[in-house]
Amino acid sequence: MHIPSFRKLHTIEPGTPDDAAVLRVEHVAVAFDRPVLRDVSLEVGRGETVAVMGKSGTGKSVLLKLIVGLIPPDSGKILYHNKDVTNLKESALMAFRSDVGFVFQGAALFDSMTVGENLDLFLVKHTDMAPEERERKIIDTLDLVGLGDAIDKMPSELSGGMKKRAGLARSIVIEPELMLYDEPTTGLDPLTAASIAEEILILQQRLGIASIVVTHDLPTAFTVADRAVVLNEGYVIFSGTLNDLASSDDPFLHEYLGASRLDRTRHDQIISRTSATRTTDEATRSQA
Numbered sequence: 001m002h003i004p005s006f007r008k009l010h011t012i013e014p015g016t017p018d019d020a021a022v023l024r025v026e027h028v029a030v031a032f033d034r035p036v037l038r039d040v041s042l043e044v045g046r047g048e049t050v051a052v053m054g055k056s057g058t059g060k061s062v063l064l065k066l067i068v069g070l071i072p073p074d075s076g077k078i079l080y081h082n083k084d085v086t087n088l089k090e091s092a093l094m095a096f097r098s099d100v101g102f103v104f105q106g107a108a109l110f111d112s113m114t115v116g117e118n119l120d121l122f123l124v125k126h127t128d129m130a131p132e133e134r135e136r137k138i139i140d141t142l143d144l145v146g147l148g149d150a151i152d153k154m155p156s157e158l159s160g161g162m163k164k165r166a167g168l169a170r171s172i173v174i175e176p177e178l179m180l181y182d183e184p185t186t187g188l189d190p191l192t193a194a195s196i197a198e199e200i201l202i203l204q205q206r207l208g209i210a211s212i213v214v215t216h217d218l219p220t221a222f223t224v225a226d227r228a229v230v231l232n233e234g235y236v237i238f239s240g241t242l243n244d245l246a247s248s249d250d251p252f253l254h255e256y257l258g259a260s261r262l263d264r265t266r267h268d269q270i271i272s273r274t275s276a277t278r279t280t281d282e283a284t285r286s287q288a
């Protein structure tokens with residue numbers, strides 16, 4: 001496999017201690033027509049991956065949007081390398097966002113542009129690379145996520161899994177220091193989900209990026225994350241290793257994880273049933 005060379009475009013200010021957290025969320029609260037996050041704190045270290053879990057509607061996507069300044073918190077702070085990035089002005093916000101890759105819950109590609117053009121747009125916006133340098137970078141990044149052949153494809157020509165990969169590529173092309181993934185494997189069959197999770201892991205190990213992965217999917221969390229945080233009713237109700245989470249006898253966690261596991265088993269059953277049917281169909285056809 002061709003491993004392209006990655007160069008950090010965004011360097012950390014000199015003097016930043018190595019052990020400093022990349023991101024700290026401190027006592028953040030936000031309400032819309034009702035409180036969503038009441039008091040949420042978490043920390044992500046350099047090269048570390050934290051899975052954020054919790055039921056639908058608990059504010060996981062809101063938390064990611066707060067971090068990148070798309071939604072202002074009612075109270076609390078977001079610190080990036082110890083610098084307060086809550087309520088930044090437009091120009092400082094743009095500089096901060098150039099350090100952060102955000103893989104949105106839906107694939108956030110522009111439908112009227114090819115995959116390559118989608119990546120190029122991002123590079124133009126966030127870097128001052130020359131056109132040939134950008135082209136090389138786009139080819140290398142698409143290779144890295146296994147989409148080497150898709151550079152001239154339109155998003156409508158891609159499968160769901162390929163769209164997720166293209167979304168990943170678009171986010172990592174700027175070589176972020178921090179990656180935020182919102183449900184990167186949801187809606188994919190278990191095999192594709194597993195391959196995306198592996199891809200995320202490779203990116204982390206290869207680029208040493210700190211990441212937050214919002215996911216309902218336990219196997220994904222186990223594959224990619226060092227630690228997990230579970231949100232419920234606006235609070236962090238669990239923070240610890242995945243093994244501690246899996247062996248917790250807290251009734252809520254038990255039920256939540258049980259449902260997540262069941263969901264997975266159901267997926268697996270559907271997939272094995274579908275492939276069994278396909279095999280039978282093929283056998284019938286070849287007999288005919």
Ligand SMILES: Nc1ncnc2c1ncn2[C@@H]1O[C@H](COP(=O)(O)OP(=O)(O)OP(=O)(O)O)[C@@H](O)[C@H]1O
Nearest residue numbers: 032033036054055056057058059060061062063105
């Ligand atoms: N911009 C907004 N304005 C008003 N309400 C919002 C806004 N964004 C989110 N909400 C509300 O905040 C709550 C949390 O939404 P959020 O999208 O963060 O949930 P989630 O945990 O990501 O759920 P899922 O697992 O289904 O993706 C929901 O009740 C949602 O309706």
Ligand SMILES: [Mg+2]
Nearest residue numbers: 060061105182
């Ligand atoms: Mg969400």
